[in-house]
Amino acid sequence: MPLPMPADGPLIAERRVAAVCASDQSERYVTPILTVEGLSKRFGGVVAVRDVSLAVPRGSITSIIGPNGAGKTSLLNMISGFYRPSEGRITFEARDISRSRPNQIASLGIGRTFQNIALFGGLTVLDNILLGRHVHMRAGVLKSVIYWGLAAREEIAHRARCEEIIEFLRLQDIRKQPASALPYGLRKRVELGRALAVEPRLLLLDEPMGGMNQEEKENMARFILDVNQEWGVTMLLIEHDMGVVMDISDQVVVLDSGQRIAAGRPADVQADPAVIAAYLGKTR
Amino acid sequence: MDLGFTFLLVANGILIGLMYALIALGFVLVYKATDAINFAQGEFVMAPGIVAAVVAGAANSFWLGAAVAVAAMIGFSFLLERTVLRPLLGRPVIAVIMATIGLAAILRGTLPMLFGTSPLPLALPLGDEPIEVGSLTLQPAQVAGAAVALSALVIFTWFFRSNRGGVAMRAMADDQQAASAMGVNVTRYFAFAWAMAGVVSALGGVMWGAMLGVDVQLALVGLKVFPVVILGGLDSIGGAVLGGLIVGVVENLAAGYIDPLVGGGTKDFAPYVLMVAALLIRPYGMFGTRRIERV
Incomplete structure (x- = not known):
């Protein structure tokens, strides 16, 4: 059975660029819905996340990228309350949620999906x-x-x-x-x-396209954009597929070895020497 | 073969089977909601049985005894959850299993210390007149026990199928992390599941105590839980009913037909023969959730 495709066109990037340009004037993205300040997480001697700060503008799609083991999922787990931060503050809609439990955070309006699908089988x-x-x-x-x-x-x-x-x-x-x-x-x-x-105002997606083929990825990317635009849900996602990330994101945050090494618009981040070094290996 | 005799054995087996199902229900509730295997299920039945008999004897009121037993088990379950089980949340299942085995030994040891070892009577306010149904003669305690069991089974089937809390508990057993990300207060439901198991076990303790008399030996009926849930499926209430009925009927038929030939004893192990056979053929039971593993 072939899956029905969303009716609108394939030009994700084009639509997105238009949206970003429009928003720059309307200041729709200026107020952050979520702020992370100086966040660290240590497991024994291992530092998974080190002094990471970021702001997710309301209504935006923000992507977190980085090599394996960069601390992306740990960061997401702290935001949704599964891990307690070792240091730092997480603020959601002006409320400190650094010490809240997962079910409390869910009822405040933060939803999430998991890297390894966690459906109730x-x-x-x-x-x-x-x-x-x-x-x-x-x-x-x-x-x-x-x-x-x-x-x-x-x-x-x-x-x-x-x-x-x-x-x-x-x-x-x-x-x-x-x-x-x-x-x-x-x-x-x-x-x-x-x-x-859950009717979240902020949705955390951990690798929503991980393990998918190209067609499934395109479908999922459209659903993410539609949810963002039609339902006004702010998105914070971890994704490995660079093409998709650059296409759909308003902001990209790059982590490497638990630290934030870059943040900004997709095109700027792509050109950042530190990011290139982290992905391709440092030239000495 | 005497058909009337067979009929009597089967009818008795069905009544006993429902009472097995009641005890198995306590086990299934915990497993369904928390994924934990309660090896103290027999002691969960014995303890409220003793409490009920002691209170009923002192106050000369069966109903007060039963009510105190139920209340005591609710309190005990909450306390147990808070002090022992919650700290083990997220640890390997074997940790909870070992904790329940320890708990079983503690309950078997401390209750006789508190209330003595001599068997206590616990009489249902029903009288001793056997109930005649057609050609059958049934014990009132058995009929009452089966009726209580049946109502509890119906209520909890509905709860898990249609009630919001029941669905949340099934989700929690499936994946605690995902359930809490949906806003399910996992610790509260965890406690709630143990308390429900406590209530069911208390009912079981009172009804079984009324039939067998109350002492430490009452915990032995808990051993029958294992063939029942293995036959029916660890997480299925319907399975517990069917497993209970099979165990009850098989036991009675073995007692009626095989025991006289071999000199007795087959009644006690016949259900376990079935259990082993079931493990070989359908390891998830007749109604249990078939776990699909993707590799």
């Missing part, structure tokens, strides 16, 4: 996405047992929201299938859907 696609609504369900567990009516009415609203996401990501045909039975590219897309169900 035993649940269907619909249930996986519905679980993303967890933070928005007001009826508590005990309450939902006792006042079944309240929970049922709430459930209808949540299901409608999930159907919107399913339609948006073109998952209609597989909504009742168990997530574990799906092919790789689709599971990645379901995971994106589940993260969207």
Whole structure:
């Protein structure tokens, strides 16, 4: 069964450039939604992240790149609360979240996907996405047992929201299938859907295109752009495919050995000597 | 072959089987939500049984005894989760297994110290009149036990299938990290799962205690949990019911037909023969989740 393709054209780069230029005048990207200041993470003697600072402008797509072991996932894990920073501060919408727990951070409006897809294999696609609504369900567990009516009415609203996401990501045909039975590219897309169900204002994507073929990558890139533009979700993503990163990002942050070595517009970063040295090896 | 006799054995097996399923439910709840294997399930049944018998004896009220037993198990489960199990969160599964084995030994040792070793009576407020259904004669304690078991099984099946908390717990068992990234408060649900297992075990302790009398030996019914859940699937409530029924019926048939031939004893190990066979044929049980590994 061939997957339906998004209807709009293939010229991602062109659309993006237009958006960036427009935004430079409107100052839409100026206020950061997330700021990271002097963040470090040590595991015993190993320093995974060293004094990293960055700001993610509201409404932007920011990519973190860097060689393997540069500390990208560690940085993401600190933002989503899985790791406690050894030093430094993480501020989301003017609130310090450096010491918050993952479920608290999720309910504040930060969603995420995982490098190795972390879908709930035993649940269907619909249930996986519905679980993303967890933070928005007001009826508590005990309450939902006792006042079944309240929970049922709430459930209808949540299901409608999930159907919107399913339609948006073109998952209609597989909504009742168990997530574990799906092919790789689709599971990645379901995971994106589940993260969207949280209705995040900031979405962290850990290698959303890792392990995909070219066609799947292009599909995913379009979904990321659509979510960003149509739903206004700010994106912070880790990605290895340079072509995609340069195409879709407003800002690129480069990490190497746990340190930030460059940050800026894709074209500037690409030309940065420190970045070239980190990727191609230093010339002595 | 006497058909009436077979029928009686099967009917009794079904009633006992439902009561096995009730105990297995406590085990399945914990496994389903936290991925932990509770080797103290038998002691989880024995402890509230003893509490119920002691309170019921002192206050001369079965209902008070049962209520105190349930409340005590809720408190105990929360305490256990907070002090022992939560610090083990994220550690290898073997750590939790060993902790429950230790807990089993502690409970088996301390409860007789507190309440003595002599068996205590625990009588359901039902009377001793056997219930006659057609040609069958059934014990009231068994019928009541089966009814309690059936209601608990129905409630929890609904909970895991349709309730928000139940779905969150299934997700949590699947992947704790992903569940917490969806806003699921993993530590709270973890405690909640153990408390639910505590309630179910307390019901099991009261009903089994009413049938067998209450002493440390009551913990031995916990051993039957393993054939039940291996046959039915570790994470399936429906499987626990079917596994319980199979174990109950097979046990009774072995007692009725094989024991007289060989001089007794087959009743006790017949379910384990089935368990080993099941492991060879369907290691995830009849209804358990088949884990798909991608290589």
